Amino acid sequence: MHNTFQNPRIERQRGREIEKMGRKANCDNQYAMNRGPWSAEEDKILMNYVQVHGEGKWRELSKRAGLKRCGKSCRLRWLNYLKPDIKRGNISSDEEDLIIRLHKLLGNRWSLIAGRLPGRTDNEIKNYWNTYLRKKAEHKHDKIPSHNDNIPIKLRIESPGCSKNSFGNVLDPTKSPHPMRCTKVMMPVNDSVNTTNLITTSWDNHNPSSASMQLDDYNHCLTGVLQEFDISDLLMSYEDDFRFNGYACVEIPQHIFEDETCRLDDSLGEEAWYENWKNDPYFPQDQDMGFSSF
DNA sequence: AACGGGTGCAACCGCAAACGA
DNA sequence: TTCGTTTGCGGTTGCACCCGT
Incomplete structure (x- = not known):
């Protein structure tokens, strides 16, 4: 063992x-x-x-x-x-979905997963996974997120070479089935939910050399790992207290970047630096960020 | 009704980290 | 710093229950 x-x-x-x-x-x-x-x-x-x-x-x-x-x-x-606040049984479809996504990110870290599901215990989630969700997740693995999925992350995409003109474009990753290569992720630290740990852990799983993630002076997490990942790894279900207002810079091939069908908005002409994060209308802090609002 | 295989889940086990003297 | 104790974690086990034969 x-x-x-x-x-x-x-x-x-x-x-x-x-x-x-x-x-x-x-x-x-x-x-x-x-x-x-x-x-x-x-x-x-x-x-x-x-x-x-x-x-x-x-x-x-x-x-x-x-x-x-x-x-x-x-x-x-x-x-x-x-324990009085424990919820037992009747795991909702939202919870199921969250477990599957978290498991994809975290692996068998049941206590971490349980920590994101109020009232659920690691033992219950572990049992539920082993007896039911594992098979379901295997089927779901290949699914490309549909436009109806409620995905609270928007991505800012840098074109190859990070040319100045490319900053500010917002693409809908659900319309681009191509795998992307993540070069940098910046996440605002949320006091109630430690998204930093979540992201760090997911990187750690794949790349032990990137074990530490630094915080910058603005309390954003910042990493420069060069890690292949499927863009859907970052797409999380919306929860009231579990929100990924994210900013990911990814490398993508030029032809994808120029694909107008993926591009949702290119009105911004300049980079929004992460110190302006909370003032950035593209990353509102207090509302649903489903793609329907684009 | 009896049997046996499959399943779900509470509880157990071993290990390691955290804590404190 | 060392050592004993406590806590937390994830894998595994064992039993009750279900269902088909």
Whole structure:
């Protein structure tokens, strides 16, 4: 499962745990502990204890609350099942779509994906993916985004060579099925949603050498990786708190750049520098940026 | 009704990072 | 800095349930 690297410290730790717990190094003393599904009574005890004393110190919690469950088990039960704000079941089509897109970006980073779906747990998303969405995503993989998709990112396209005249053109990537090459992505940092991490992670997956993404003086993330990617990787579903007001500079072949069918607006004659980001009418901060508004 | 294979999902496991003394 | 403990994560397991035969 994991790598076989033997960390001496970890080995010592495991040795201690094995010694302490008996034959198997799982958690606490397994022979005195309940295992398997939780009873309603156990749930009640755990819930009452957490409501009074708060989360954390799970091992201590299990002892003090009189639960014959190991600390890990208590934590898991609370986080995945008992916590009040948890939504369970009935995953909507919007959520499905978001999971698929996030998985495409992040891979099996379930906790990160869950972090973007309020009320959903990593375990639920992982199970949902493994039992249902994986197949669905495979079918969806080849789909070119349709014009009806609600895509909150606009792209500014630089022509080959980044000539001055080319700045400001806005293309509809959904009308261009050609793969593009990303040379630079600038994203405004949103306090409520850390889009920087998301984008960084996606680059990291493909290109470990681009592990760090710097922020500039204007608190925009900025990277100069030369990374092949499918333009649809950046197309995200619109969510109230999950918005990609993005500015991607991409290299595209000249003939695509000159293709009028892709071009939506070329009225801007000059580059809008990213320090003017928030004043740029092409990247409004507070409204839906679906392509229908072009 | 009984059986067996497939499926979904809660719970478990091992590992590593984070934390704190 | 070191070491013990706690927390968080992702992969895996095992069991209940479903459905076809």
